[in-house]
Amino acid sequence: MPRIDTLLSSFPRAPLLSQPTPLERLDRLSEELDVDLWIKRDDLTGLSFGGNKTRQLEFYVGAARAAEADAILITGAVQSNFARTAAVAAAKYGMQAVLQREERVPGMDPLYYSNGNVFLSDILGAEAMSYPEGEDEAGADAALEARAEELRAAGRRPYIIPLGLGHPPLGALGYVQGGAELASQIGGFDAAVVPSGSGATHGGFLTGVRLAGITAPVYGICVRRVADQQKARLEQVTAELAKLMNIPRPFAGADILTWDGALAPGYGRAGPATREALQRMAAAEGILLDPVYSAKTFAGLLGLLAEGTIRKGQKVLLLHTGGLPALFAYQNELGFGSVTP
Known part of the structure; x- marks a missing residue:
């Protein structure tokens, strides 16, 4: 299999990203949860409040400039x-x-x-x-x-x-690179937890870490669809991504793991698990999460730990995908210092 940088070299790319983004150990939460917990800070990708979409846009804007x-x-x-x-x-x-x-x-x-x-x-x-x-x-x-x-x-x-399936998942290439970047920083882990919405971040990250030689489970926390629907979407996204890179998909369908225990009450709504996860991360580590993606992802990690899917003592990676401007639009939804606009 060619190196990841070789696989991506043929795609036009517009420099947007401050990289590598930091990888930090969450010492207080590691002690509280009895795991070795690390967070990949893709809220710090640069470009005006950062976030995971910066990685994807390097390839979309690269294609736009080429055209x-x-x-x-x-x-x-x-x-x-x-x-x-x-x-x-x-x-x-x-x-x-x-x-x-x-x-x-x-x-x-x-x-x-x-x-x-x-x-x-x-x-x-x-x-x-x-x-x-x-x-x-x-x-x-x-x-x-x-x-x-x-x-x-x-x-x-x-x-x-484009939004819908049926288009080459060009943006997912950003997380193929992102997964490889993480692998160079952490070496390995026992489990990773990432948000799963359009499938570009989840599918690209899973592809990137597998190409980098990491075989640990990657759990996609559903933020928009129930688990079986999201798994079907990821099957298509990752198959199209492998086709785009002209390689065999570097994992089997069984590696596509989706979990929807924190999805309620639905996309863009913050239920009790999301609200509690957001506040717990802020109070314990001083790191803000967003209510639509990253707080649900941390709620998913807590849920997987509670049910024993992620076990005590394991080295666990949480992907923080940013989205922090949405906090200001969700002030009433979250109930922290509610205001009447």
Whole structure:
């Protein structure tokens, strides 16, 4: 098997990332939980509040620049970290950003629609679109294509970052590299816990650590879909990723592990387990998590430990994917110092 840097060398890449991101031992939580707990700080990737999407955007923006694009279009939830980071990357490289905001989280208050990632994206001057549904990936992508066609008719050169399956998972290459980066820092671990949403981070990370020779289980904590649906999605994403890199997939289907015990009450909503995990990490280690991805991921780690899937004494890796601007949009949802906007 070729080296990971060789596998990735043929893909255009736009420098965005401050790397390697730190790897830290969580001493107090290690003692409390009786595990050897480490956290990979991908909340510190740089590029305006950081987060995991920076790794993915290096490859999407690289492809956009290779195509001489002058606009980037992307779709996601109203509080999408990916959309906010795409707007930052577009500004860095002199492109227009068009952000489509999907209604994925019903019943949210006005703060959700005005603060956090929305506020930052507006500062960046991104064009905003709305899409009325939250579980229609094909429709959301089609709406982006319609806007791109309007831009083409005006003489522009748009580049779409797609949402749905059926497109090459270019962004997942960022976590192939990220998994290899981690392996060079930690050497090995007994279990890793990562968020699992679109599948690009989970699938890329699993591929990267396997290519780096680490065979420990990687648990994907479901943030959007139940476990069996998410596993099916990861099967497709990782098969397409291997095809994109022109290699055999370096693991079997049994290696795709998904856990949905912290998913309730659903995507973008913070249930008791998420809220407790967020506060526990902050109080014990002074590290802030976001309510949509990383707090649910830590809640998943705690759940896997409670059920004995992760065992006492093991060396455990937690991937912190950032998303911290969303904290300010979720103040009322979380109930910490609630305000009326």
